[in-house]
Amino acid sequence: MSSVNELYQQLILDHNKNPRNCRHMDHPTKIAEGYNPLCGDHFTVFLEMDGDTIKDVSFQGAGCAISKASASMMTTAVKGVKKAEAEDLFQKFHTLVTRGMKSAVEDDIEELGCLGALAGVSEFPARIKCASLAWHALHGALASEDSKVVTTEE
């Protein structure tokens, strides 16, 4: 498979075209915005918490296929999980998109599930920020009491 087809896998194209949990949440417990000033990609992540558990998660915004598919896949991956598990998943996901599938251990690959489809991003350094934008917003929302804007320019 060429690296372009590796990047734009069927699963990613599908999440881009039909994003899951792409809706406004009227009464979120937490909310954060992810913004990439370089390309203007912009997402809002909404969380409904039940104690330490992410009871519901949704997102809204605009961006490229990679950022949108990643946001969509993230929501399916973290719905129903505990805050600490979501943070742990973010770390594993971050390693995956920066260092590629080869770097991940088998257990992690299993845990990442469909998120593994984004491993191809590691071949495209300029696009890593696209893949991690929604996750940064999630992280920001989980970490804070108030809503905030998170940028990928760290």
Place this chain on the structure above:
Amino acid sequence: MRSASTDKEAQGGTGHTLDVEALRADFPILHQRVHGKPLVYFDNAATTQKPQAVIDTLVKYYREQNANIHRGVHYLSELATYEYEKTRGKIKLFLNAADTREIIFVRGTTEGINLVKDSFGRKFIGAGDEIVISAMEHHSNIVPWQLLCEEKGCILRVVPINDRGELDVEAYEALVNEKTKLVSMVYISNSLGTINPIKRIIAFAHARGVPVLVDGAQATSHLTVDVRNLDCDFFVMSGHKVFGPTGIGVLYGKMHLLESMPPYQAGGDMIRSVTFEKTTFNELPYKFEAGTPNVADVIALGTALDYVQKVGLSAIGDHENNLLRYATKKIGSLEGVRLIGTAAEKASVLSFVLDTVHAHDVGTILDQEGVAIRTGHHCTQPVMARFGVPATARASFAFYNTIAEIDVLTEGIKKVQEVFQA
């Protein structure tokens, strides 16, 4: 597209056609493969490539001529000073300025605008005064004025553009009034390619006593600039956009204005005498060139301008017009593609969006085909907002580009649509 008649008039119309293959041989960087494909460099509005002559000048300077200027009596210092000042003369001729003292070396367009803002703006623009810009400005011709407005309480007025990306000249004429203290306007838009009727804009402002700054960043590589014919008060340009090095640019200003303006930065070279009680400033242009300047890049910029003039801006304009016409037809007729910026008077910039694919995904896939384009907002976020798009893909052509390369781009866009099943 530029009308041939005005172009010919402006250029003196030599009418000779370019030997593009021969010219390409002058640009070593063009002859490489990217991701296994021949490089197609279509990001010339961001920066242009450098001919071997420019690279040679830089090497020669550091190998044979390097010294600090204006301050040594030794051979090398005199040589470097001579080369540096000789280039000022070349630039005076390139822009057709009246006097070399009107040519100030700066880092680029951005610094040139900031110099005018800090020096002219702070002195002559105050509370309630107005500055007129357009809706197609680069951020570097928006943000400095916003800072001045914050500092001084002056007001920024923005001339709208129409759906083709052309300046609304009537709206402009309605905006200029007795409160207007400066018009600062782009000559050629980097994101839309629009060539503004800058001479008319200047004449109108002058009739009301308002000076005009022209952002010429995109102009110098596409058409002959004649600051005296335009009668602009300030003109700013970047060396790297006209086949010269990065880190060097020019501010042209009319002598009487520059003389009335306070220094921009302070330090060595810009003073005549310093005591702890009183410092007197050096004469033009040194008043605005504090510190050791970018000597090597100044001299290499001179080489770049020699090169462009040898190729001929008239022939360059003709060739780029052909490229633009061909690309507009080929890419504009692809299904699912919308062109952004379709002005009647246009330089060789083609911005477009795909109905269902984000510009960044377009850019990534084209890059894999060896095609370098720019994707994003091009430092013109208000233009993106005006057209209701988050970003565009932009192919911008220089004289060393070819019809065959546009075919590669066209096939690349089809490939993008294939990947996305668009």
